[in-house]
Amino acid sequence: MKFYIKQKVFTLGEKFTVKNEFGEDVYFVEGSFFTFPKNFKITNVFGETVCEIERQMFRLFGHYNIMTSSKTITLKREFSFFRANYSILGIDWHLQGDFFDHNYQVLSGSSPVLSLSKHWFTWGDSYELDIPDHEDEVLALAIAICIDEEIERDQSSHN
Template identity: 45%
Template sequence: MKQLYIKQKVFSLGGKFTVKDQQERDVYFVEGSFMQIPKTFSIMDTTREEIALITKKVFSFLPKFFVEVDGREVLTIKKEFSFFKARYTIDAAGVEVHGNWWDMDFQVLQHGKVVGKVSKEWFTWGDSYQVQILDQEMEGVIIAIVVAIDCVKADQAAASSAATM
């Protein structure tokens, strides 16, 4: 089992942050596009080779995010129409997310087998997540799922604050 940690910088305009291992070494770099349409997040390894790309669909009635890992689309996160509480669904072939993914406390399953676990670190400055990788081959997908869900949450928070102005 491998433990990784994601800690976002609270005041990062472009959405830049790193994924670290237990020894606090950088394992992945995440960079969000700044003032670019469509909004994207690129996940790169230590050689700066892109392993995953998250793209927010433009010109969509409801928000939709596409997640690509190693050049192939692995999942889509989309907002469902509802009058009260925001509801999102995750569509992925063979990959499921069980638990409270809105609060970042969930398991990632592939064909019914748990391949990763995510939990939010409380009492930290900014958002911090602990990610347990149980299947090494799914590491890129799991990191992409965590970043994508966090991107959806940030998008929802921005939309909510804009609506109250």
């Protein structure tokens, strides 16, 4: 199924809605504003928390704990000179693609779990996520949120 994220411009703290391919609200994501480290909460349309994301403190590179009711994984940014590299701990998934251009995949073996692409030239950031398996939706969405947060941190530190 395809999902779409359009982040609002000029908001204090991240707050956005994830819509399905029919334009229906599916998930709501809210990032903490004055909390250190940065945390995110994903809720469903019934207001139930389906995932919590916590950035680990005192790490040179980003480490994010992603917790659902059934699984906890860690997304970890790896040291590299020219390209961003990430690893996923706690599940047999890996990442490939161009993270800075927001065009990448999460794979289980050679099968795609998530394909993400950014829509350029839009007001605010707009992303299309293709997640074939309903069971993987929340974890795949959380990984995309963490990578976006890490890229945003890089860009703000270079300005």
